[in-house]
Amino acid sequence: MRVLCADIGASAGQQVLIQGWVHRIRDLGKITFVIVRDRSGSCQVVFDGRPGGGEDGASLSHESVVSVRGTVVRNAKAVGGFELQESALELLARADADLPLAVNQDPSKYGLDAVLEHRMISLRNPQILSIFRLQAEIVRLFAQTLRSEGFTEIKTSKLIGTGTEGGTGLFEVQYFDRKVYLAQSPQLYKQAMVSAGLERVFEIGMAYRAEKHDTPRHINEYVSLDIEMAFIESEHDLMDLEQRLLTTIFDGLRASCAQILETWGRPLPSAEEVAAIPRIDHDQAKELLRERGSSGRVFEINPEGERQLCLWAEEQHGVPAVFVYGDPRRKRPFYTYPAADNKTMSFDLLFRGLEITTGGRRINHHAMLVESIEQFGLDAAAMFDYLQVFRFGCPPHGGFAIGLERLTQQILGLANVKEASLFPRDRRRVTP
């Protein structure tokens, strides 16, 4: 019966079997120390002489997969306080010696290009892999919180006949003898499912943007954490929901990923801090940026503006996050619910200097929506299916989407969002 490295202490004095990867080898001739790594962590194994590397007599190589039997002995100097002694090794899979990237080094030694180029190997680095252990926890906590509030998970098609937002920025797919597109978001479908009677839905799925950006905040395929809910009054109901959601996600990560957060050196906002996230409208945001010395007229909130607003929030409210609501109509999609003064019931959440959420109340009246479609110069006839949702009784509703990779990036302080995608896709990269 295999024992995980993290659990050998419970078997002190007994012989156990561990299985994992050879993380580090320290060969002192008469004695060899090997660190074996498995999904739980790692532990030290002591061999008399050099452990056999296989029938061909070659020496043990880093990253080879091994089965080790040994006796658990307390050793305060070993990782975890215990080690295996009188050990015997069986080689399960030999690793070639020419690793393109050392797995057991500080990953900051390698540039992003090398890390992504050799993704199959760089992901073995425990610190790099920890990004995705934490990301899996975000996904779990997101779904769990929403279910506790009566939300139903949906899975909707990523192949759409036409672009809902004007047709730019779409990847084209050859679908048998016609062209379709990869969905930029599940917007239409989550609204449809709200209206179909689920009222509160969420989706965790891929979204695609055929944008030529090459910035530390853009990828062309990302995981969108999408939410839509009925019977709201305004975008403030949605901001309330997002604050509850961030509170449970952050609390949950503190509980299950304490060591990862410590390794990355990024403590998360407390529940009190999340509750203190200020809400300012778009005009106030621009005024604040002028006050903070942005040069010239502030037309929109650019990346530097996002950083400045978060700095302001940290100084004034003790939390590096701020909701900006009430964008002008021309800056939001046609389906955004209008507010007074040519504004909208929309909002963004900026967190640690980066927009991680965009959302708002949506138009739920058929006539108002058709008018808006025409004002935006779009073709109502091409949106027949979408409009059915509103012709036959759609409740007031709204929603938002959080970019999973961006949230992960901002939680851990990653320099580039691509670091938070297992196999990122950008303009140049479609492998591995």
Add this chain to the structure above:
Amino acid sequence: MRVLCADIGASAGQQVLIQGWVHRIRDLGKITFVIVRDRSGSCQVVFDGRPGGGEDGASLSHESVVSVRGTVVRNAKAVGGFELQESALELLARADADLPLAVNQDPSKYGLDAVLEHRMISLRNPQILSIFRLQAEIVRLFAQTLRSEGFTEIKTSKLIGTGTEGGTGLFEVQYFDRKVYLAQSPQLYKQAMVSAGLERVFEIGMAYRAEKHDTPRHINEYVSLDIEMAFIESEHDLMDLEQRLLTTIFDGLRASCAQILETWGRPLPSAEEVAAIPRIDHDQAKELLRERGSSGRVFEINPEGERQLCLWAEEQHGVPAVFVYGDPRRKRPFYTYPAADNKTMSFDLLFRGLEITTGGRRINHHAMLVESIEQFGLDAAAMFDYLQVFRFGCPPHGGFAIGLERLTQQILGLANVKEASLFPRDRRRVTP
């Protein structure tokens, strides 16, 4: 404060506010009974005279969205045992009267084409919508069970540079100035993540098959419930895992979806029945089919064969499911681990007459894999990234995938798998 329809009984004698859709109207002139439907269920509202349908004086229409204030009164004849009386209605969104499909009728009155053509409306039918409430529960229980066994959820790219399984059946995507493909499965990536040290991974994501089939068991985009785990010995470890998984999914559905299962009239196998699922090898399966009167030589297990084997399992083992393992090599992908007699360590699970799972142990040795790639006439050079996973120490491992829509179909007894996809994609259908 809004109260859900299912909960009004707790407010007997009090005035409450409910919100939802007008499901049914019975106009008796002096009195009108309206059934209001929300995400929790429905309840009866009694109005004196005809409830106002809006400023234009038009009468109330089915599917309009309303807010109703009324006093909760016990009425044994009403749905749920309570109704609202002395009610006042506010119209939140009027539905046009020309519904393309009645929402409050038995859905079996409509053919599949009508149901899918008018998907935005047909999904409002409570029985149709219940398919997706149950499906959301399958997803929850799948993830929860695997997490409890140490699995980590992953999200991997659906855009791949080359086909891993020979390049047939792939949809082509125009990705900036090059061609890429929609992934048929996360096979490569889940193996990579096992090997990267997570050991046990699962993914819930879309998979694409550019196959021209038009059968009740095929769709071109589906949700694949994918699993991969390290340190297994053979495909039997995977069948053990799938039996544990089905047990917790079925038990969980019995707990959270009892009413849905009853409506569809399909009790699920008990834990004892799942434990009794027989395992037969491919030769035994063919022999059984010959014994059961299949005409001529049995070359492969076709849909009729799948039905016959499940009937046999039900007769002999009391459960309409059977694992068939040990397929011949030529019938399995190149990465399948070979077994004696030109067989493989592979398996399928047939449930109620349909294959819902396919899986097996994978080749984890680099040299063996390269040899297999060549035997299959594939190009090892094009699989450079994939092969890196094996060059540098990959543990013995295997996995399987369950088609979410097929599992839903077989649980509820749906005639066509398309009924279990919110917005199904087939050769002809890319809308809504």
